[in-house]
Amino acid sequence: MSDNVYGMKCNSCGTVSYPKHAVCPNCRNETFIDVVIGGEGKVLTFTDVYALAIEYETRYLRLAIVELDDGIRVTGQLLDGEPKLGMRVKTVLGTVRQSGETAIQGLQFVSA
Amino acid sequence: MSDNVYGMKCNSCGTVSYPKHAVCPNCRNETFIDVVIGGEGKVLTFTDVYALAIEYETRYLRLAIVELDDGIRVTGQLLDGEPKLGMRVKTVLGTVRQSGETAIQGLQFVSA
């Protein structure tokens, strides 16, 4: 398994969901195939958060919800310097959290 | 406050309880005075436990419930080498757990 981020596509109705569920929110079917989540989209909302969880040594973290062009929405870290609502971004994979020895990989957004 | 271990004596019915409660188990009164717990008594039961909590570096810990001569029962660490049910012991105060920098004081039992 690579470090890609995966959602699921319902084997019955074809709905793509991210994150994964055990049951399709659209049709209640229970079998799926993995689909890679990512691509281009636009910033739906963002924040600079100073109230951080443990394991972050930065002063603040810039988080965003991005709506990808395929309609899927994702939460991740926005690396751009001057964010605006609606700005075009694309996803990249990077280390989003350091948990002990483990560097957790996830979605980050940069200007498209 | 010294490192003594305290129970409570009910201001209404005089019942001594250990550990403390917010309400007297005997009469439901809610005011008490502190009483020091300790003295001589006999081992009601004991165990050598090898399934230890964190913060213990020993191989096993010898724990006992002792019934003091005043009728109060206490749980603590038994330091004696050859424990038997009913054996006479007396309480001493010692470090019973090391929590980070803090040495927690509590009741230990030695042969009387």
Place this chain on the structure above:
Amino acid sequence: MNPVYIAGAGMTRFGRSEWSLMQLASVASLAALHHANLGDIPVDGVVVANMGAARMNRQTALGSALVDQLALYPAAAESVENGPASGASAFKVGVQAIASGMADVVLITGVERMRVVNGLEGTDFVSSLSHPEAEYIYGVTLPALAGMFARLFMDKFGVERKHLAMVAIKNHANAAKNPYAHIQQTVTMEGILTLPEAAVNNPPIAEPLHMFDCCPVSDGGASLVLVSETVAAKIGGPKVRVAGIGQATDTHTVHEREDPTDLKSVRIAAGIAFDRAGLTPQDVDVAELHDAFTILEIAESEASGFFPRGEGHKALERGETQLDGTLPINPSGGLKAKGHPVGATGVAQLVELTWQLRGECDARQVKDAKVAYACNFGGFGNNVVASVLQREA
């Protein structure tokens, strides 16, 4: 469903406390039990609302521990957790115990002791309610979710930072009249927004939210005594009836919601609660809303049905939600100023409303309050409990 009454309500002062978790729980419980004046009628059940003791206080099985503190054996007991809505969930569980006929007297005690860990650890702990793979690993915290929600909501409906400040100013003013509140200091628009020093006084927490948009981290306990109709008749005194409870869940991640600014779970929960009560939002005389962040008071006041969507900030601006307005919101000071010991919060909202319905709130008493409403907001809106209480003559 058998009718259920709130016979007593009590709490500790919220704030930083030197008391142990069980002392906080015991003091609140005894206050409620004394208030209820049960005499020799035994307590059948104890439900503790708590979110963080296992991690922050290294203690579990709080229901049994509280029974022991209060010497209530052999009363049934357990703990209920539903994130920040743990309090109202525990309340619901207690109500169902009585409504089912399996209990006559149930003590509900919400408690949290958070100041024992540092801020990072506390923030991280609460964020453990977010989605483990799609939110938590990114450093998502509750303030972050609130900041993202606020930015979108404000953009959509023309809400400005001054409106958020109005919520804070109102709730701090109310808290100044509440001896149980964590923060009893009033604030001004100048001090937190318009003067140059406001930037220092009121630093950003999760843009566009600043410090005075966020509730403090508090220790505290709050308790209710619930009784059956038979017991309520026996003990006499004012009768506060649980008129209706509604609960609704939504997607775990905020991003999966069709409209992330729509508090759908609040809308559904409030709808169920009012339906069961046979009442409408227009019947409500006083409300406690879950203002962990100022923006939430505005959004919940709409989703609960008090104001049309996008107009909560206008009602606020018109003063309608002030203590002397047409619908006073958060007379207690709210989470914003009364404080937010997570497990205690939902219970404390109902404690305030019980006191309001009994006319026991002194300087912050809402006149002639007969119907009261509480919204306890769990997760970031993924699990909401709405409650309607009614004073019977």
Place this chain on the structure above:
Amino acid sequence: MNPVYIAGAGMTRFGRSEWSLMQLASVASLAALHHANLGDIPVDGVVVANMGAARMNRQTALGSALVDQLALYPAAAESVENGPASGASAFKVGVQAIASGMADVVLITGVERMRVVNGLEGTDFVSSLSHPEAEYIYGVTLPALAGMFARLFMDKFGVERKHLAMVAIKNHANAAKNPYAHIQQTVTMEGILTLPEAAVNNPPIAEPLHMFDCCPVSDGGASLVLVSETVAAKIGGPKVRVAGIGQATDTHTVHEREDPTDLKSVRIAAGIAFDRAGLTPQDVDVAELHDAFTILEIAESEASGFFPRGEGHKALERGETQLDGTLPINPSGGLKAKGHPVGATGVAQLVELTWQLRGECDARQVKDAKVAYACNFGGFGNNVVASVLQREA
């Protein structure tokens, strides 16, 4: 109280699992939902039983998370914790939701993922249910409490280590017939007690208890679907009714109990459960007892009312509690061999009993089982839930 039925039961295999907490919960839940065959009837409520996720898995608000996994929004949801009796407490809470008339279909899911932390951390976590000042600080763990209980109990009633071994041998033999059991390996008196190598095979854990007297540490999930009478009639199929639930608490510390060998809370809880069911211990065809330690199966078999005090080990010796005996105890293998994912255990006991009452247990099926009993033992006996289930024709 409106009647409540168990319409479906399912679980994961217990043991060391690579699945996440939510995968364990989801798989168990879906098994129970499929078993119940609800068709289009919606689930109104979800109650998760869990003790350790906040500390061991860094996840909270599991009720909301499970709703999201199963896409059951807007179903109500919360978590219930009562130490090792979390499962039966959650079951009781779900039963009351339906009995009160506030819900028609409630999913109860117990789950624990413990193997993710090391043994010390896991043991320490569970011991956080002991008294913080009078037990926990001394290094008291659950095995320690069980060891002290066992020594006194054995001394008093002439129970020997061979009797403890008989419990283990019986329950391992049952587990070998249970595909869901953690340990599916039979053991012999020679191997764990009489041969010289037994000292190596079966080292001391908390004298006089040895390894084969103690349950393993397991991951796992177990689920039940509870329904109202109306829904039960609609879906058809076998009818397992919740005949009675009893719950009782005792002092937090073991040392404060008048007779520390008397499981008073089991006695009271069982008494209430049988009273409510209108049945007696003599009516029971199959029982699941909380044998986290072998000595507890013996002591609970007495305190539940099946055998006179001090005679449980004699009934065991006579083979009465074997699968083909007059009262089969722990046909599933019990906590001892089926495993003990703490929050799941109480639910799993009822899963086994539901299957037994439906005649779905294959090689370990108890013949003609019509009445079943479960004892879920919380704390070290300070909070016990007893349940009686009955198969309706």
